[in-house]
Amino acid sequence: xxxxxxxxxxxxxxxxxxxxxxxxxxxxxxxxxxxxxxxxxxxxxxxxxxxxxxxxxxxxxxxxxxxxxxxxxxxxxxxxxxxxxxxxxxxxxxxxxxxxxxxxxxxxxxxxxxxxxxxxxxxxxxxxxxxxxxxxxxxxxxxxxxxxxxxxxxxxxxxxxxxxxxxxxxxxxxxxxxxxxxxxxxxxxxxxxxxxxxxxxxxxxxxxxxxxxxxxxxxxxxxxxxx
Amino acid sequence: xxxxxxxxxxxxxxxxxxxxxxxxxxxxxxxxxxxxxxxxxxxxxxxxxxxxxxxxxxxxxxxxxxxxxxxxxxxxxxxxxxxxxxxxxxxxxxxxxxxxxxxxxxxxxxxxxxxxxxxxxxxxxxxxxxxxxxxxxxxxxxxxxxxxxxxxxxxxxxxxxxxxxxxxxxxxxxxxxxxxxxxxxxxxxxxxxxxxxxxxxxxxxxxxxxxxxxxxxxxxxxxxxxxxxxxxxxxxxxxxxxxxxxxxxxxxxxxxxxxxxxxxxxxxxxxxxxxxxxxxxxxxxxxxxxxxxxxxxxxxxxxxxxxxxxxxxxxxxxxxxxxxxxxxxxxxxxxxxxxxxxxxxxxxxxxxxxxxxxxxxxxxxxxxxxxxxxxxxxxxxxxxxxxxxxxxxxxxxxxxxxxxxxxxxxxxxxxxxxxxxxxxxxxxxxxxxxxxxxxxxxxxxxx
Numbered sequence: 001x002x003x004x005x006x007x008x009x010x011x012x013x014x015x016x017x018x019x020x021x022x023x024x025x026x027x028x029x030x031x032x033x034x035x036x037x038x039x040x041x042x043x044x045x046x047x048x049x050x051x052x053x054x055x056x057x058x059x060x061x062x063x064x065x066x067x068x069x070x071x072x073x074x075x076x077x078x079x080x081x082x083x084x085x086x087x088x089x090x091x092x093x094x095x096x097x098x099x100x101x102x103x104x105x106x107x108x109x110x111x112x113x114x115x116x117x118x119x120x121x122x123x124x125x126x127x128x129x130x131x132x133x134x135x136x137x138x139x140x141x142x143x144x145x146x147x148x149x150x151x152x153x154x155x156x157x158x159x160x161x162x163x164x165x166x167x168x169x170x171x172x173x174x175x176x177x178x179x180x181x182x183x184x185x186x187x188x189x190x191x192x193x194x195x196x197x198x199x200x201x202x203x204x205x206x207x208x209x210x211x212x213x214x215x216x217x218x219x220x221x222x223x224x225x226x227x
Numbered sequence: 228x229x230x231x232x233x234x235x236x237x238x239x240x241x242x243x244x245x246x247x248x249x250x251x252x253x254x255x256x257x258x259x260x261x262x263x264x265x266x267x268x269x270x271x272x273x274x275x276x277x278x279x280x281x282x283x284x285x286x287x288x289x290x291x292x293x294x295x296x297x298x299x300x301x302x303x304x305x306x307x308x309x310x311x312x313x314x315x316x317x318x319x320x321x322x323x324x325x326x327x328x329x330x331x332x333x334x335x336x337x338x339x340x341x342x343x344x345x346x347x348x349x350x351x352x353x354x355x356x357x358x359x360x361x362x363x364x365x366x367x368x369x370x371x372x373x374x375x376x377x378x379x380x381x382x383x384x385x386x387x388x389x390x391x392x393x394x395x396x397x398x399x400x401x402x403x404x405x406x407x408x409x410x411x412x413x414x415x416x417x418x419x420x421x422x423x424x425x426x427x428x429x430x431x432x433x434x435x436x437x438x439x440x441x442x443x444x445x446x447x448x449x450x451x452x453x454x455x456x457x458x459x460x461x462x463x464x465x466x467x468x469x470x471x472x473x474x475x476x477x478x479x480x481x482x483x484x485x486x487x488x489x490x491x492x493x494x495x496x497x498x499x500x501x502x503x504x505x506x507x508x509x510x511x512x513x514x515x516x517x518x519x520x521x522x523x524x525x526x527x528x529x530x531x532x533x534x535x536x537x538x539x540x541x542x543x544x545x546x547x548x549x550x551x552x553x554x555x556x557x558x559x560x561x562x563x564x565x566x567x568x569x570x571x572x573x574x575x576x577x578x579x580x581x582x583x584x585x586x587x588x589x590x591x592x593x594x595x596x597x598x599x600x601x602x603x604x605x606x607x608x609x610x611x612x613x614x615x616x617x618x619x620x621x622x623x624x625x626x627x628x629x630x631x632x633x634x635x636x637x638x639x640x641x642x643x644x645x646x647x648x649x650x651x652x653x654x655x656x657x658x659x660x661x662x663x664x665x666x667x668x669x670x671x672x673x674x
Contacts, residue, residue, distance in 0.1 A: 018424060019373070035258070038531050038553070042545050074538060074545075075366040076531035077412075081490035097369030108369070114541035115368050126358035127327040134332050141543060142621055143583025149618040149639065151646060159642075159649045160334045160616065162341065163660030164325070164353055171331030173663070175355040181382060181438045182358050188434045189375035198370065 007063040013099045014054070014062070014092075023080075023091040027051045033079035033089050043072035047079040047089030054092060062096075067107045070096045104197045116202050123195065124209045126182050127171040131157055180217045183210045266529075268309070268498060268506045276494055278312060279419050283448060286422060293442050295388045295449045301402050304461035306497045306509075309489075314497065315450075316457045317402045321351045322387040326407030327359040328572030333579075335597070335616030336572075337406060339604035340455055341657045342614050343462070346470055346607070352394070352401050354663050356386050362413035363573070367536030373420055377427060378434045380417045381447065385440040388447045394662075398442065404455055408571030411454040412491030418448060419492060454488060456510035456570040457497055459600055463517035470607040473631050475520040480602070481564040481594075482511045482522070483554060483578065485571030486531045511570045511599045518606050523562040527553045533581075534573035547581035551590050554578055559592040566595045566627045568602050579622045595627040596620065605631060612642035613655070 002010075014020065033047040034040045040047070050069070053062045073093040080088035100108045112119075122128050131153060136146050149156065157166050164172040186192050196203040249257060287294045297303045301317035308314050321344070329336040337353075344351050361379050365371035384403055391400025405411045420427055428446065435441050459466075489496035489508040499509035502516060503524060515522050533549030535542065555578060558564040569575040579596040601615050611617045611633060617624045625635040648654075 018426070019420070036529070038533060038549050039535075039545070042548065071537070074531060074533070074535035076486040076534075077490045078486060078529070078531055081486075081493050094366070094369065098372055101369050111537075112368055112370075115537060118540055119364065119368065119370065122359075122361065122364045126361070127331065128359055128361075128363045129327060129331050131331050139580065141547065141584045142580040145583065146580070146621050147619050148625070149612070149642065149646075155646055155649055156618070158654055159613070159646055160338060161613065161655050161657045162334070162338055162353065163656060163658075163663040164355055165330050165334050165337065166654075171327040171329075171359075172325050172357075173355045174358065178356045178358055181440075182379070184438060185375055185378040185382065185434060188437070189372060189378060191371055191375050194370050194372075 002063060004059065007059050010066070010099050010103060011057070011059045011062050013102070014095050017095045017098075019091060019095060023088040023095070024051065024054055025085045025087055027055050027085060027087060030084065032082045032084065033087070036078045036082050038076060038078070039072045039074050043069075045069050045072035047073070047093075050089050050092055050096075051087055066096055066100045066105065068111075070100070071107075071111045101194050101198060109198055112198055116199060119195070119199075120202060120206060123186060123191075123206050124179075124213075125170045126174050126179060130168070130170050132168050176213065176217050176220065179213055183214065266506070268504075276310065278494075279422050280450075282422050283418075283450075291428070291445065293388075293445045293447045295384065295399055295402065295447050297402060297450050298399070300400075306457065306461060307499065309494050309496055309498055312494065314457075314495065316453055316461045317404075317451075318458060318461060319349050320391075320401050321349065321404040321458070322390055322401035323351060323353040324383060324387065324403045324405045324407075324410065325353070325357060325359075326410060326572045328363065328576055329406055332576055333572065333598065333616075333619060335601050335604075335614070335619065336575075338614055338616055338657065339598070339600045339609060340406070340459075342604055342609055343459075343466065343470075343600070343607075345657060347462070347465070350401075351404075351658075352390055352662065353658065354386075354390065356390070357383055360407065360410035360413050362409050363536055365413075366409070367540065373417065373427065374430055374434075376413060377417050377421055377431045380414050381421075381431060381435050382438060382440050384414075384449055385435070385442070385447050387449075388442070402453070403449060404453055404458060406455050406572075408454065408485030408488045409573060411452060412487030414452045415492035415495055418452060421446070421448065452495070454510070454570070456488065456599060459603065460497060460499075460510045460513050463514045463603075466514070466603055466607065467517040467519070471518060472608040473606045473633075475515075475518045475606055475631070478520045478627070478630065479523050479563060479565045480515040480520045481525055481558045481562045481567045482507075482515065482528075482599075483532060483567055483569045483574050484508050484511055484528075485569065485574050488570055511568055514599045514603050515568060518603060520602075523564055525557050525562040525564075527557045530554065532569075532574040532577045534577045536573070539573065539577055543581075546577055547584050550577050550581045551585045551592065555582055555585070555592045555594055556590065558594045564594055565630055566597060566602065568597060568599045570599055579620050582622055593623050595624045596622045597624060597627075605633070610642075611635070611638045613645060618642070 031048050037047050039045045070093045075090055077090045080090050167173050286292045297315050297317045302319040303315035303317050306314050387403035496508045497510055498505050502509040502513045530553045533546045538546045558567045582593045604615050609615050611628050628635045
């Protein structure tokens, strides 16, 4: 359990985000946001409550909401489109999620653990998912007819009449130069640091992968230096 | 007031909040004004809204940024957005900003789009020098931040700006066309932040400089962020009059517009008074209407699909429950739809893949789920497998195809024959595959 000072520090970080004043303008408790929220139908979550807690600067309950509630939001932004005050509860939730990650909250680690495989794919290839991930053994609840023509995945992908899409391990073919540029962005914007805070093992795997790709790129530059 | 609610309050509203215990009529009366408000196009906030593009032009004048302009050679068509503001949609010389979910999971999306562009003789470029927008991950996990999203946005759009050079054209030749709804929403939001915040511009300039992605020391911002469904919207009448071969008048179509298309930076979504009275975003619906299909409005049109970014991957019980209850069941029982069309990656994945599991709760509802561009391609005679790539869909697309008068079995048998050719290395392409890679080296292994 965090001390009040720690909770206050997190709240101060939330409201110091330059988006905060865009996303929070006032609240009359009308509840349109919650009435239209998909997550409110299934979880102990209400966008109205999030807005109210922030608006009233209820530091302890803000911290409490950051344990689980903020992870229920589906990020559809229906709340934001409907709010008469032009608040964005979904946008506020994103600021709160970022802060909870920066502070290494255990609840964030727990929530994101099953997301690791996707994170690995995204950080290393720039694609959120790939054809080899969308297979029946990964998604048994999608049913036996996950696709309508059976066959070798490589051949089926080769039958897509677009050169960049004939891939299995990435959604499309990404040039090595592009990937290396993306790694620089991750590094310079603190994304890799966040990842290290959340999951050190995953970070180690990703760091090794990135080092290897950078070496490949250096080798390529060296061998094509005169071109 | 029941004892139960006195003690516990209402879930998600805090302990002080109590159930009103209204009967059905009272509840209807109490909420009718909300329903009236949300069921129609809402423009009452327009006067309080700033048009960010005006500030963008000022920044360009001050020498702060370069705006990637939509020129005459892009053959733009003017449309209206939420508040009646004008937006120009380029129709030619387009740079395909692909979607990771579409390319990985619904490849008939980009192939149908390129197929149409070929039919109209439209120039485009699809290349390997592009990352995803990374916003799916951001909205799902919170790992990432405005700076990383902005750097990715500016990197990809810089590449679009300079991509013509290697083919002998000037900067700005190809204009980016964004395939994904979330990329579209995210890029619009980030563009707004970049225009509003000098501090953010300074931070990302350092990154873009290191990547060699500045032009004359400046960042490049697009005049408009354009979604592929907007291209389809402005091309719909040409598609119907010049290419359509199949009568669609017996097909009942429902539309699910992507939240991140019209709820994020809502002022930029396209509306047209000839499409459902201008009360719904026009994209998607306008195409079905132009093709002569029966467009069926339905009570839960405003609901999201249940994708949830993180939920579709690691909390799927929410995703499938929401999509079955609020979308598939309604499309089937209330609208009696032959097909639900979408305009985005996540929605189509969610609604297409989460029908079979409904059987676990005796919810035996199923509806074919495809993109607007796939439906249009089918109506124009595109091959259901080679071009529309319906083999990757889990929902009963065969029912729709048969109702349109196309033999599913024959098309499937032809495709299986074609697969033998593919195994021999005889692959058909929509464009010269060498154009995709150019001088880049390509990543051979994924993670």
